[in-house]
Amino acid sequence: MMSPISGQATPTPRAVYSARPASTRSARGGVSGGGGSRRVAVLLVLTGLLAACATPQAVSKASAADGYGVWRSRGYGWLLTVTPEGLRLHHETAAGCYPDPATPAEVEALFPFRYPKHDGKTLVVAAEKNRSDYWFDRVPALPAGCDAVRAWSALDVFDVFRATFAEHYAYFPERGPDWLARLDAQRSRVTPDMDGRALFTLFADALRSLNDPHVELLADESSVETLQYEPAATGTFAMLEQAASALGRPPKEVQREWMRAYRDGILQTVLRGEGHVAANQRVFWGFAAPRVAYLNVLTLGGFIDQVEGRTPTLAEERATLQPVLDEAMTAFEGAEALILDVSNNRGGYDGVAHDIAVRFAGGRPRLAYYKEAKGAKGAPLQAFVVSRWPLPSFEGPVYVVTSDVTVSAGEVLALSLRALPHITLVGTPTRGAFSDMLIKPLPNGWTVSLSNEFYTNVESQNFEARGLPPQRPLEVFSDGKDLWHSHARALRALADSLVPRRRRPRPRKQAACHVVPSGPGRPTSHAEAFTSVRRGARPMPTRSPTRKSVTRTRRLKDPKGGLTAAGREWFHEKEGANLKPGVKGEADTPEKMRRKGSFLRRHFAHPRGPMVDAKGKPTRLALSARAWGEPVPKDNAGAKRLATKGTKLLERYHATQERAKPAAKRSGAKKTRTAVAARRATAKKRASPTARKTATRKRAKLS
Known part of the structure; x- marks a missing residue:
């Protein structure tokens, strides 16, 4: 997968399986089949959104023994051997069976969740809980020849390559209905001792005709710099x-x-x-x-x-x-x-x-x-x-x-x-x-990926x-x-x-108009009366909406940084934001500490853009510091200094709040006679004359 910022290759995480070292190269258009470091195996990533299948439960030690044995996957071409010593993986095709180069520890990392069914004949494997499940069926033993040490000729590798696509590639009807036939026609060019470069070129030309971003061919470690494949743009x-x-x-x-x-x-x-x-x-x-x-x-x-x-x-x-x-x-x-x-x-x-x-x-x-x-x-x-x-x-x-x-x-x-x-x-x-990309190692050390x-x-x-x-x-x-x-x-x-239209108030109902006689006793209709008024009236002045919007934009933003008072009012009307002017002086109150510290941290701890533009002029982000009485930063170092100052202001603010809490509790815990008398006097002043007279009568009766 291409990094959209730097253009460098990053590992593609949608691989169904790969335990092979892969190149750092990326495919054309930004999708790499293997990705990752050449020295690090790309481990299994089973993908998908929240599965509707049953949530797997933790496997107990007793049930772990039920998973021992040899298992063949439904699809994917895997043979998984589970023993107390660890896991082994083989790849099976009609053209042959061969072991995967991954170590038992790496295979264990690929298949961490294994759930044997009660019948003892089925095993469900997953890389994560609540993700894609892979089903395996028990087989008596590995097929003959899976562990045999043999030399794979170029013709053998061609046959495995062809069988892998014939058995697992899912989109021949959409991308290449006659692809297998065209590949078969190339078999006559392959000889047992064919040069690796020529064989790689033959495979690459065949894959390029599929025009599938998830089809990839990677060479082994020794020839990765010279053998490269990229699909057509x-x-x-x-x-x-x-x-x-x-x-x-x-x-x-x-x-x-x-x-x-x-x-x-x-x-x-x-x-x-x-x-x-x-x-x-x-x-x-x-x-x-x-x-x-x-x-x-x-x-x-x-x-x-x-x-x-x-x-x-x-x-x-x-x-x-x-x-x-x-x-x-x-x-x-x-x-x-x-x-x-x-x-x-x-x-x-x-x-x-x-x-x-x-x-x-x-x-x-x-x-x-x-x-x-x-x-x-x-x-x-x-x-x-x-x-x-x-x-x-x-x-x-x-x-x-x-x-x-x-x-x-x-x-x-x-x-x-x-x-x-x-x-x-x-x-x-x-x-x-x-x-997902099914990644298959080939017997000669190359790796091919395909959509299955x-x-x-x-x-x-x-x-x-x-x-x-x-x-x-x-x-x-x-x-x-x-x-x-x-x-x-x-x-x-x-x-x-998508900007929501402002809700306009409904027009008020017009009052009934008196009919004014016109001519020899004939009343004038409402339309005629309105037309006669319009004919004698001055035309309404018009404004260019473009000029108005440009003028308003200039008024909203202060050229020196920040918003104007009109800008803050406009955002209050549009978005309900309660914006206040920046704290330019000393932050000598808790409120000022909180506001200024929060602003400096929010905008300059992780800047959302550069401090200067292509012409070397300060951006609006940098100028916003001036609206808060701070120097305009010229680079990320200046922004970091502002963020550090914001951190210190917030620390002072929190320290002030902590000191204020015990004092508030002490002042509210004791109700002195003076405080009670003061509250009664305030309530007496706020009471209406009638209420005061009623209270006086009640006190007189009690006395």
Whole structure:
């Protein structure tokens, strides 16, 4: 999966299985089959949203023995051997059986949850609870030859390659009806001692014709730098390649420049310099217009900086994203519409897609989609449900923006949200690569990945190869010179169209008009009387709405930083915000400490944008410090100093509050005679004359 910010490769988390060392290269268009470090095995990631199947229970030691033996998977081509010493994995095809190079400890990490059925003949395996289940059937023993040590010739590798696709690839009708026949025609070119480069080129040419983003071919460690495979570019990426060719520049360099323009367009045009950047620059959020929230998720993973030699786990990725979503959803409270922009989402974990989807699930649980693997005969169809979680969420109208760049888990997210009644898909069809990637090691050390699963919606529709269509068309990445800025302009127009109209008071009923005689005794009608008045009246002056909006915008923002008084009033009317002028003087009261400290921490602890623009001038973010009596930061170091000052102010504020608590308790605990007399005197003054007279009479009677 391509990193949308830097253009560097990051590990693809939607792999069904891979225990092979994989290249750091990424596929064209930003989807990598293996990803990860060459020295680190890419472990199993079983994906999917909340499964409707029964929740697995913990396996006791007694039942663990029931899982010992050899098991054949339904689909996927796995043979799993479970013994007290550990697990072993083999791959089985019609062309041969061979062991996986993973160690028992690595296989154990791939299949941590194993649930033997009571009949002793079935084993259910999962990587996570409440995720995709994989079904195995007991077999007496490993097939003959699975553990035999043998030399695999180029022809043997070709046959295993061909058998793997014939048995597991699910989309020949959509992507290549005659693909196997064309591959068979190439077999005559393969000789037992064929050069590895020539065999790799033959495989790559065959795979490229499928045009499947989830099909990948990776060479072994020794030849990874010289043997590379990339699928053909399509759609937006094809336009970028054409632009690179016209400019005479490398395509990857042009893609990185396009991504920078995409990012700057979000921050400056869509969010108007008031956005937030979080989760390793994978998430952007803020308000695109009054009461119109905006959330952009570039990848469904990669939220943590990758450390050399270690890939963050799914649990770590989810734990990093959750507080970001909590903060955004809390800030979106009061918004009347939300734009969820996944138009440039390059995929990732289905588990992360689920975490985002539940933030918009309101009411009863909704069935989102089904999934099943090719060749998994007898395995139950798995249903995935989106239901509400007790987390900050948004249940108003949501507009999900997609494009032909949206792929893999990004498409699963859109498919899940499409099942919710208040969700509208906007944009263009997605890439059309829903299936998880089944990653298979080949006997010669290479690795191939392919799409082996069918994803269908509740109407049993499969959108593989054709993409998930929008319900409201919107051209997101247009062709031509505007390719660098078309996304920002399209989202700007969408946000403006969603601004709620102000409720206007109903017009009052007009009073009855007296009929004024006109002419020789003939009364004038209401229409004639109105027309006669209009003919003699001066025309109403008109104003240019453009000039008015420009003038109003200039009045709202102070050129030196912050908002003007008119700007604060305007936001109060539009969004109900109670904005106050910044604290420019010394923060010598608890309220001033709290306000100024909170502002400095919120805006400069994790800056949502740069301090200076391309021309070296301070941005609106940097100028906002001046509105609070602070120096305008010129770089991130200056922003960090302001954030540190904000932290100290908040610490002083909390210390003040703590000191004030005991004093408040002491003053309220004792009711002195003086305090009681003072309260009675105040109540007496506030009472009406009649009440005072009544109280005087009662006291006289008692005395």
